[in-house]
Amino acid sequence: MHPAIPGLLLPQPKGVPFARELAAHGDRTALITAQGQLSYRELAERVAVTAERLGPVRRLVLLAGANRADALVTHLAALSAGHPVLLVPGDSESTIRSLTEAYAPDVVARPHTDGTLTLDERHPTSAHTLHPDLALLLSTSGSTGSPKLVRLSHDNLQANAESIATYLGIDDTDRAATTLPMHYCYGLSVIHSHLLRGAGLVLTERSVSDAAFWEEFRTGRGTSLAGVPYTFDLLDRVGFEQMELPHLRRVTQAGGRLAPERVARYAELGARSGWQVFVMYGQTEATARMAYLPPHLAAERPETIGVPIPGGSFRLQPVDGHGPDVGELVYSGPNVMLGYAESPADLAVGRTAEDLHTGDLARRTSDGLYEIVGRRSRFVKIFGLRIDPQRIETLLEEHGVTAYCAGDGETLAVTALGDASGESHVRRLIAQEYGLPARTLRVRAVAELPRLASGKPDYEAVRRLTRPAEETAPAPGPAEDLVRLYAEILDRADVTEDSSFVGLGGDSLSYVEMSLRLEEALGHLPADWHTRTIRDLRNLIAPVQQTPHARGGSVPRPGRGLRKALHTWTSPDSWRTRRTLETGVVLRAVGIVLIVGSHIRIFDIKGFAHILIGVAGYNFARFLLTDAPRRERVRRLWRSIARIAVPSMAWITGAVLLTDFYDPANALLLNTLLDQGNDRFDWAYWFVEALVYFLIALALLMAVPLLDRLERHHAFGVPLALMAVSLVGRYDLLDLASARPQLSPSVVFWLFALGWAAARAETVRQRALLTAVLLLTMPGLFQDQPLRTTLVIAGLGLLIWVPTLPSLGPISALAGVLASSSLYIYLTHYQVYPYLQVDFPLTALFASLLLGVGYAAVVTRAARAVRWL
CATH class of the missing domain: 3.40.50.12780 (ANL, N-terminal domain)
Incomplete structure (x- = not known):
């Protein structure tokens, strides 16, 4: 005292x-x-x-x-x-x-x-x-x-x-x-x-x-x-x-x-x-x-x-x-x-x-x-800190750097006189002085600072100049260079920090790879990652959550084969990396293994093809029904149809020419419509046909302005109504089903619509409604097959209620390869397992999976080479 x-x-x-x-x-x-x-x-x-x-x-x-x-x-x-x-x-x-x-x-x-x-x-x-x-x-x-x-x-x-x-x-x-x-x-x-x-x-x-x-x-x-x-x-x-x-x-x-x-x-x-x-x-x-x-x-x-x-x-x-x-x-x-x-x-x-x-x-x-509709002054708030860009300009001037600084959302945009070699120095000065994460700073060296006609600084140009895709990432390294990651995976040269996955045309065939690669960079993915801008996602990067694998590795892609997946699988560090996997990815990866294995008769677990119809509807809503203008929506729909139909028709044409198992109608994806017969192999590609039919019909519907507006205003109500209407086909009230009703597009479209509605469900009440419909309408689709019925209900129930599931690094890597290649594994396995299933059933399974992954790599490279659609 x-x-x-x-x-x-x-x-x-x-x-x-x-x-x-x-x-x-x-x-x-x-x-x-x-x-x-x-x-x-x-x-x-x-x-x-x-x-x-x-x-x-x-x-x-x-x-x-x-x-x-x-x-x-x-x-x-x-x-x-x-x-x-x-x-x-x-x-x-x-x-x-x-x-x-x-x-x-x-x-x-x-x-x-x-x-x-x-x-x-x-x-x-x-x-x-x-x-x-x-x-x-x-x-x-x-x-x-x-x-x-x-x-x-x-x-x-x-x-x-x-x-x-x-x-x-x-x-x-x-x-x-x-x-x-x-x-x-x-x-x-x-x-x-x-x-x-x-x-x-x-x-x-x-x-x-x-x-x-x-x-x-x-x-x-x-x-x-x-x-x-x-x-x-x-x-x-x-x-x-x-x-x-x-x-x-x-x-x-x-x-x-x-x-x-x-x-x-x-x-x-x-x-x-x-x-x-x-x-x-x-x-x-x-x-x-x-x-x-x-x-x-x-x-x-x-x-x-x-x-x-x-x-x-x-x-x-x-x-x-x-x-x-x-x-x-x-x-x-x-x-x-x-x-x-x-x-x-x-x-x-x-x-x-x-x-x-x-x-x-x-x-x-x-x-x-x-x-609040705007700011009178130039103050910006980043990570809860109130920053004055003018003070940053003064700070840099004290260190001999002439620069303009402007706030841009949750980041600071800086253009500085000089060459690219000085960008890291500018970024370091600001980060150290203001205690900001380096990833919130976008710095671009320029030969002349942007000015308006009046001679005053052009701060909008400052924001624009710091956004190009070729910008050096604020925190260098594969985990944080999200612009380059998006450009690589989606094969786009126009990626900026304001781009989003769906905005760049990402679809269900590329989202598996993207989601796993992003989880490496971010530590964990928000549920709406596919609609967020790269700028928003970059602000979520948490370096403290990155493991040695996340800092230096990468999730294997179909184009790179299984070598890196096996490396990930055997890495001790990766087994300590806790991850999550989207439920749709898990269902696709597990589903394709069980579908192929059941065809080989290693086991008899049926129903996953119908689960994947629901997953396809779920992904349709997430990646194709975006906020893009109607014409862009429809263009992406046709592009998605081509990505499924062209490689499918190419492969099946080869199978028709080299074997006697298939009719030419299969190569044209018309077996369902022409009803060529009831042989097992005639119906091998019912899943691909149904998916292509659904997307073509929906592309035509979404091209109608009135229907496009209706879907935008009633995102949950439209698929719910379609599901209700499609119950006419589910119970074949118009006698449209083919010789195998459970494989007919008119019968299974209700599952596609249910998956679509599941992606749009935002409340417990909406999810409960879909679950009730599933429980009421699934029984009876597969006659005398209660296990198959139960499996489909369980799988689609997961899709409705559980967005992600816990995982580990190696499991995520393997699941990513299988899920992203699932369509191609489904296409190709029919040409592998019949020759091996009797004497070498496990070899037949692994060979089927490997060939499908290889075909996925070929399709991906071919598509990028010709830049089709």
Whole structure:
């Protein structure tokens, strides 16, 4: 304790009420940590001890923040005793050093080498004049070390905590996990608002991508999760949708715009699972929050930020160049900062800001909600950090580099004068100074910086110039060079960071390879990866999850044969690589092995061909019914038909000429229509014929503008209606079936439509409806074959309900080869196994698989050589 100066009566320092009143919550649980629980009474005692050590004379305390009890105790001790806290990221040594040099704090609280928090008391009394209202200093730009700080008062902290606790409905039975850093205003607001109400904190430094986090969350009976957009990417990757979290009440989102469709999806998931989604809007300058979207509107109005928080208000200030309905969003409320600080002298200054000009352009909708429509300034938010491109230009200029910088979504685009050899230097300077992952920086060296006719920088050109496919990947290596990966697999020269798999014409014949290669790079694939842009996927890359195999290897492709698959299979590292496989890939890989093996009669497990009809419908919806214009959709449909029909007809023509097993109608894929006979080999290619017929019919239907629009507006309803109509064929009410009804396209189209509907099903109710239809209509298709019926129901049930299955690296590699070659294995195995099945059945199986993989390689290379369709 530092004694006061004799004879001098010091005024009672001001403090933050909720930090002073912790003991009022008694024995309720305050903190839940890996070391045990701490009650509010015990927390208050520890806070009091630390406050006594800080002394009665106000001093500036620099605190290296961390989601740990000792750091939180120090923070609360300073707030309760009136010591201003300069809160910095505890994991950024450069930020701690630069802000210590800039502000000369009186006390530095930071982790010791043994992990404990130490108080380095540099001045017995403050070296600064501290304004009596000053409580907290936060950076506006995360861990950049910028001396520009936001000055927040005791009243700011108390008012914002009360407002947040009110609209979220926090009470003393709540328990929130610290999913965000303490030094980040959003993460800190979670802590403050829960402590205000006597709620508990599941205090953890683990990521939501860590399985141990969810153990802590369940054990701690967590009720609340907070996340920035990247957090939701991680939630998708760890299978959050399938988790059992019985105590979860609310999920909150802020820190940047989350795509409206994802907001709506999480709102719907919450409605099914019993929790609510709160989308929130804020800035550090408003302590944390300014607006929230009431959860009952999240599904209906996900594009908006909602309404002002309790006690706050918005107005729109007109901006030149914009209509009367759009203006700069200006916020007023008791949580608006005192002002900025750029040097120690500013710590003595009182309030300099009454309202907060957010810099965001917004409009007020007819129902009273606010919607952000753009930015007035050039600030951008990346990974929750607010970045000023102008400061980056200044930084580079200090290092002798002339450059223009612009934000572009979740990345920074930089053009710099010079040659390509200097790009890595520029990228390294920015990454080190601002603490950004290198993959968020797109740098292009140019001979002349782009300018408008007026001579001003052309920032749109900066964004455009950094996007070409030949750009060097931000973090070099096969795992992260996604542009080149897409160009290689899809054989496209026009790939940019704004391209997506489906946008580039990817289909079911290439998505297996792409999904496995991407999982190597990303660690885990989001369910909607095929519709996301490369830019979005690149931001998901998690180097810490990459294994030695992922960093240096590659998933084998049909064009490369099985040699690399065998290498992967025998690699010890790869057996430790946990993966997931899309259910459709598993069904294709397992299915083709069981189909061939059953034909050889190694075993008798039938039904997978009908499962694969459903998988074909599923992939049709995912890869061919994209958001592309109608003509592009139809063009891709015909291209897909050609990719199936041409190699099939070529192979079968050879079989017709060299054997006497097939009729010419088989080569023309007309056996079903001409009904050449009932011999087993006459019907060998019924699957290919049915698939080609389905796609031709749908290509013709989708060419009709009215039908195309209908499908876009009723994505689930259209396949459901087709499935209902196709039941006429399923039960052959019009007597259209051929001599083998279960192999007739008119009979099995209902399975194709069911798979299509499964890809479009987004709710439990829709999936349950499809399951009910499957259970009611499948029995009777295969007379007196209950096992076959059960197998088809089980396989399609997996497709409906389970998007991915757990796997290991070698299994994924082998499954990828088999699944991507499955059509060609099916085509060719009829010309292999009849000659070997009696004496060498296992040899017949492996030879059939190998020949199919080889034919897949030939077709792939031939298609690329002639660039057909």
